Amino acid sequence: MERVYNFSPGPSMLAEPVLKKAQAEMLAYGSTGMSVMEMSHRSKMYTDIYDKAVADLRELMAVPEDYEVLFLQGGATQQFSAIPLNLMVKGKADYVDSGNFAHLAAEEAKRYGEVNIAATSRADTYTYVPDLSSAAFDPEADYVHITQNNTIYGTRFVELPDVKAPLVTDASSMILSEPMDVTKYGVIYAGAQKNIGPSGLCVLIVRKDLLGRANPLCPKLLNWEVQAKAGSMYNTPNTWGIYLAGLGFEWLKSVGGVEAIEKVNIEKAQLLYDYLDESKLFKPTAQAKYRSRMNVTFVTGDADKDAAFVKAAAARGLVNLKGHRTVGGMRASIYNAMPVDGVKALVAFMKQFEAENA
Numbered sequence: 001m002e003r004v005y006n007f008s009p010g011p012s013m014l015a016e017p018v019l020k021k022a023q024a025e026m027l028a029y030g031s032t033g034m035s036v037m038e039m040s041h042r043s044k045m046y047t048d049i050y051d052k053a054v055a056d057l058r059e060l061m062a063v064p065e066d067y068e069v070l071f072l073q074g075g076a077t078q079q080f081s082a083i084p085l086n087l088m089v090k091g092k093a094d095y096v097d098s099g100n101f102a103h104l105a106a107e108e109a110k111r112y113g114e115v116n117i118a119a120t121s122r123a124d125t126y127t128y129v130p131d132l133s134s135a136a137f138d139p140e141a142d143y144v145h146i147t148q149n150n151t152i153y154g155t156r157f158v159e160l161p162d163v164k165a166p167l168v169t170d171a172s173s174m175i176l177s178e179p180m181d182v183t184k185y186g187v188i189y190a191g192a193q194k195n196i197g198p199s200g201l202c203v204l205i206v207r208k209d210l211l212g213r214a215n216p217l218c219p220k221l222l223n224w225e226v227q228a229k230a231g232s233m234y235n236t237p238n239t240w241g242i243y244l245a246g247l248g249f250e251w252l253k254s255v256g257g258v259e260a261i262e263k264v265n266i267e268k269a270q271l272l273y274d275y276l277d278e279s280k281l282f283k284p285t286a287q288a289k290y291r292s293r294m295n296v297t298f299v300t301g302d303a304d305k306d307a308a309f310v311k312a313a314a315a316r317g318l319v320n321l322k323g324h325r326t327v328g329g330m331r332a333s334i335y336n337a338m339p340v341d342g343v344k345a346l347v348a349f350m351k352q353f354e355a356e357n358a
């Protein structure tokens with residue numbers, strides 16, 4: 001059976017060479033005579049896989065030595081709890097509420113301390129990222145949390161807030177899609193199922209001086225210092241997920257790394273937004289300045305037409321274009337693994353649909 005172009009927001013497409021390599025190594029990895037899934041996480045054969053994944057991610061993102069790279073479980077959502085548990089020393093944090101996940105992160109943090117919503121676009125259905133220059137950041141905050149790409153609404157931060165407290169970013173739907181200056185952050189975390197690998201895994205990059213501040217009641221598994229000392233293996237990690245993430249890092253290096261993929265990502269997003277800007281049928285929903293390069297949201301303005309479009313596209317092998325259940329419309333998620341040809345095929349089909357349904 002032929003593969004489709006999968007525009008799912010997550011879990012999402014993986015690069016074909018990654019899947020093929022995993023397939024080729026499924027029964028016996030190297031000379032080990034066993035699948036990666038069957039290996040002890042403490043064995044040399046597995047720790048080699050782990051160490052290479054960490055080293056490749058460090059290289060791809062130019063992670064400085066004074067940062068730890070961890071592969072944790074529970075996705076990005078688990079970190080919504082882990083962040084306040086690890087960082088709230090004075091018991092206060094700033095959150096920028098720029099989307100559904102940002103909101104959930106702030107709501108969870110409220111269980112552990114005082115949360116100041118420094119800026120929000122919630123009242124405007126998150127069609128933009130709130131203005132940061134007028135945001136009310138608390139100089140006493142333990143950290144400032146942002147969600148750098150808003151997966152559901154299709155918006156991205158075009159600049160970072162200028163704050164003194166450590167900046168914590170949920171980079172789930174933008175990590176590795178463009179260069180990030182790691183030194184600007186205290187913590188970068190990302191669920192893997194968008195730009196890294198399979199779900200259930202979360203990459204966390206944390207500045208070492210932020211370790212050792214955890215609330216005494218912080219569960220051991222969520223304690224970054226504990227996990228850093230254990231090399232992400234306080235308990236059995238998601239061994240298979242880390243292996244696949246590692247294959248993804250190898251693939252990204254082979255196509256030129258983050259700077260090269262950023263160019264491709266800009267090209268893909270431009271193809272879609274250029275067409276949306278001229279279309280008489282489809283309208284982009286995010287404010288132009290804040291348009292995401294990863295999640296492109298649009299509507300026809302007619303729910304029946306939206307549904308007809310999503311159905312007709314799926315019949316052409318352009319699948320998972322339905323918008324999030326909370327907002328409706330359409331969303332094309334075009335992460336690193338989506339080839340330019342997939343976006344070209346989508347635009348060609350949108351033009352045809354427009355001609356037939358205008």
Ligand SMILES: *Cc1c(COP(=O)(O)O)cnc(C)c1O
Nearest residue numbers: 075076077101151170172173191
């Ligand atoms: C997908 C996503 C999440 C949730 O990730 P899980 O791995 O399901 O916990 C959180 N934040 C952002 C920005 C996301 O895109």
